[in-house]
Amino acid sequence: MHARDCVYNIYLFRSIIMAKLLCEICYQARSLDNFLFSTCGHGFCTSCTTSLDKSRTCPSCRKPRKKADVHKLYFTLPEQDVIDVHSEAQSLIHSMTNIHTESTLSLTDKVTNGLKEAAKKSKMDADTASKLLEVAKNMEDNLRPIFFRLQLERDEKRALQEKVNLWQPRVIQVEALKAEVARSKQELESVIRANQRTIAKNNQLASQLEADRVEIEKLRKDVIDERRLYKERDELVQQLKRDLEYSRKQAVFLNKKLKVLAQSSSSNRISAGNTADDTLIVKPAVLGPSMKWETLVKAMVKQGFTVEHNHSGPSVRFDPPDPTKRSITFQKPHPDTTINPILLKEFNKKFRKYCGRDLFDSVECREVLSGVHL
Structure with a gap:
């Protein structure tokens, strides 16, 4: 609607309602001082204009409107006493098209009340008054519940929006914490993997x-x-030296005996009174039997011993079945070598010392070493 048409309508309304203007929203006749106009030319009462602060368009023409552009009009009109009631009713019915989805419940109530008050005027004919009341009733029955629900939805939406605005910083904070937890989880997994590798390496080193x-x-x-073997070998060497010295002396003594026997054989007689004196009788030295190395090993195994070969030296260790007993170390000869009777006697001496019994006491060893006596 142009400004010229707006001025004409204002002039017409003021002349009809005795210097008062009709608000197309609440349908209340108010003085010009109580009206505010937009740049599009449409004006509404101060109360309705305040309710339109959140609306960005004019309810009448849908043109853009701004709160800062609202202003008053100042002009002088001649007063008239003629009221065109029919035009007022038509204007009220036509202004109902200004109600839209963004209108508030109070705005619809104002329109309904305006229709009822217009129908109560004494100069309104019965047909027009009936139509106005019917329109008001339809608005109360059909439109008002809709706007009531819309108002509830708006209030609920506004409350939800307030909650969203309230929780939005917390949601952002939670998202940030979630990202931080994810990063911490990745770092923890990396540390766990590194720890597992370290544990595996430690286990390997252990x-x-x-x-x-x-x-x-x-x-x-x-x-x-x-x-121990070196010590025993040294002792054995010393013993062998002593035995050798003894054997040498015995050999000298035997040579002397042989010479005596040779001298006495010529006479072919031996004194019967000296039969108890054996100083000149030659007797073989009994040193004891000898045995193979394999036979000794079998005898020890029969006794329950385990054989441990020393890889760093030429010795063998016989471990007894009783862990509290001491092991016996022996110089390892060649498998086919026959053990010297003296060495065998020394070994049996060690065996008797460590184990408290003779090497050949058991029946099993006697079966292996049948005919062998120490």
Whole structure:
């Protein structure tokens, strides 16, 4: 609607309602001082204009409107006493098209009340008044519940929006915390994987350390056995030296006996009174039997011993079945070598000392070493 048409309508309304204008929203006749106009030319009462602060368009022409552009009009009109009631009714019915989905419930109530008040005027004919009341009733029955529900939905939407605005910072904070937790989880998984690799490496090193410890312990035992063997061998060498010296003396003595026997054989007689004196009788030295190395090993195994070969030296260790007993170390000869009776006697002496019994006491050993006596 142009400004010229707006001025004409204002002039017409003022002349009809005695210097008062009709608000197309609430249908209340008010003085010009109580009206505010937009740049499009349409004006409404101060109360209705305030309710339109949130609306961006004019209810009459749908043109853009701004709160800052609302203003008053100042002009002088001649007063008239003629009221065109029919035109007022038509204007009220036509202005109902200004109600739209953005209108409030109070606005529809104002329009309904305006229709009822217009129908109550004394100069309104019965037909027009009936139509106005019918329109007002239809608005109350049909339109008002709709706008009531719309108002509830708007209030609910506004409340939800307030909640959204309230929770939005918290949601952003939670999202940030969620991202931080995800990063922390990845870092934790990396640390766990690194820890697992470290544990695996430590286990590997521990296994290697245990193997080295076992090897060192074995070498230590071998060294101890070697030292013991060297000592025993030295003792044996000393014993052999003593035996050799004894044998040498015996040989000298036997030579002397042989010379005496040779001299006495010519006379072919031996004194009967000296039969108890055996100083000149030659007797073979009984040193005991000898045996193969394999036979000795079988005898020891029969006794329940285990054979441990020393890889760092030429010795063998016989471990008894009783772990509280000491092991017996022996110089390892060639498998086909016959053990010297003296060495065998020394070995049996060690066996008797460590185990508290003779090497050949058991029936099993006697079966293996049948005919062998120490």
